[in-house]
Amino acid sequence: MKVVIYSFFILLCSNYAQASWSKFALVTPESETVFGLKVLMSPIENKPGTYTIKLKAVGYNHKHAWLIISQKKLSPSEQQLREYIWQGSKTKQDILVKAKLMPTGIGGLAEKEEVEKFYVVELDSKLIERSYIYIDFPSLVFDGGYYYSIALGAYYKNLASGANKPLKAMPKDGAP
Helix, strand or coil: CHHHHHHHHHHHHHHHHHHCCCEEEEECCCCHHHHCCCEEEEECCCCCCEEEEEEECCCCCCCEEEEEEECCCCCCCCCCCHHHHHCCCCCCCCEEEEEEECCCCCCCCCCCCCCCCEEEEEEEHHHHCCEEEEEECCCCCCCCCEEEEEEHHHHHHHHHCCCCCCCCCCCCCCCC
């Protein structure tokens, strides 16, 4: 019996140790390539002041993405929303919107070949500075890897400064 209890304890501890490998990643135009991401932002021609944001669905089937809009711009530490996301329906005072994103390419009919999946969001420029795309597991897992906060305001500022020229149209395949 002692062997069973010790074995169970060792297995339990090793699972929690794996969870400690998980690391927060703040994604900006300067850091996106480090994390293997590419976020595209472009103005919508027939909707002045509105922008399309597009990025490949990272780890979909395991990780999910949420659009977060807050009352104010969040500091990097405030962007670590893991506990808030994992709590489900609980509210957080500074958060106005928490909307789970569904990637494109998800449909009722099975595809013959694998379709690349993307998250696509349209946002008014007045909201972008305090908007984030948060990517994480939807609940506690015993796994490592990154969980991300994509600071959309940094992309907007980069676009407004001319550092990244806006695309004339969003590419369908996600390539820049």
